Structures are given as structure tokens and as C-alpha cells.
Amino acid sequence: xxxxxxxxxxxxxxxxxxxxxxxxxxxxxxxxxxxxxxxxxxxxxxxxxxxxxxxxxxxxxxxxxxxxxxxxxxxxxxxxxxxxxxxxxxxxxxxxxxxxxxxxxxxxxxxxxxxxxxxxxxxxxxxxxxxxxxxxxxxxxxxxxxxxxxxxxxxxxxxxxxxxxxxxxxxxxxxxxxxxxxxxxxxxxxxxxxxxxxxxxxxxxxxxxxxxxxx
Numbered sequence: 001x002x003x004x005x006x007x008x009x010x011x012x013x014x015x016x017x018x019x020x021x022x023x024x025x026x027x028x029x030x031x032x033x034x035x036x037x038x039x040x041x042x043x044x045x046x047x048x049x050x051x052x053x054x055x056x057x058x059x060x061x062x063x064x065x066x067x068x069x070x071x072x073x074x075x076x077x078x079x080x081x082x083x084x085x086x087x088x089x090x091x092x093x094x095x096x097x098x099x100x101x102x103x104x105x106x107x108x109x110x111x112x113x114x115x116x117x118x119x120x121x122x123x124x125x126x127x128x129x130x131x132x133x134x135x136x137x138x139x140x141x142x143x144x145x146x147x148x149x150x151x152x153x154x155x156x157x158x159x160x161x162x163x164x165x166x167x168x169x170x171x172x173x174x175x176x177x178x179x180x181x182x183x184x185x186x187x188x189x190x191x192x193x194x195x196x197x198x199x200x201x202x203x204x205x206x207x208x209x210x211x212x213x214x215x
Contacts, residue, residue: 012103014187014189016185029106033097035102045066047063047064048060063075063083067177071179072178073095074115076175079114080140080141091111092111108178108180108182112177114175115175117174136157181201182199
């Protein structure tokens, strides 16, 4: 049996009080993101996105946060991928930022909506050329016979576009923004007496309400 299954890690005594957090949870999320970044966390903007597929089955995967503002949390993907289809069928999502080394998590629940084409074009244009070509070549989430077959598809796109022609954004590729209805800030503490502060609101026009949860 792996040692990690028996190990008990003490998360220390760093507190998280109601006075420690901003009144705006989006601003607090940005503050914690910045702290994770300067702390050397690998991919601090990586978040676990959980969705419900059209058939009702749950699924989770890691995606990268690419924008956060008063609208919510923005990320990009293929609309025809498994997660894209899930989001279009059931836009309710859960997101976790798992900053294990800091003994912190942020847990977000909300509703996802497609961003407009201009926003998707703008972000796609900022991506490295290799990532742009990969988005064109890959039918995300679909089976393929081999790695070699995938690399051949990429080569065909590269040959078609050449070295300098702009890479067009695929019509089925773009962004989602998650409008949060709850944002929980979780700070690990000793004896599993963690600090959990959750902001909730029924919709974007409402005022955030802060409450403490038992660990």
C-alpha cells in the first residue's frame, strides 16, 4: 500500500478570518492567484472543471483560467469536445483551484456561457502558433489510431498554411465564462479544523453574502 494512504499531514495554523478576505470574492480570488504565482506554484491558474454530460454523467478535467473579472472566470476549449458538449447541454459547473503546497483551495460553482466571437478571436490570436495549429488539427476528445496519425494531421495543417499565413480560429473553438453563484475560500488547519469562508449570491445582480462553514 502506498505510504501516502496512511500519512497524515498537519496543515499548520495559518488562519483565514472574515477580516482577512475582501468583500468582493472575485478580488479575493485574484489576490490568492497572485500569491500562488509568487509562491512558485506550477500552473497557478490550473483549475479542475467538473461538468455534466448530455447523458447526465459527471466528468472532471484540468483546464487553464485565462481571464477573471466582474463577469466571472474565462477559459477556452473546443465546443465540440466532450467538455464543450457538456457545457452547452448543462451549463452548471463546479471548479476547484487545488493549491496543495499552500494548503489552500478555492471552490467555485456557477453557470457557463459562451463568450462572443470577437473575444475568442482575440485570445486565439495570442496563442503560440503551435497551439493554434494543434487546435485546427485535433478533433478534441475523438479517438485516433496512433500518435503518428495525430502528428500527420498536424503536419498537413502546417504544410497547408506555411510558415507565415495566419492560423484561422476553428469555428467550433472558443471561450466560456463562468458566472459564479458561490466562491469558497478554504485554508487548511491543524486537526482538520479547516477555515472555510463561502460567498454566495443567486445571480450576478445580487449582493454577495459571506458565511463560515464547518470543516
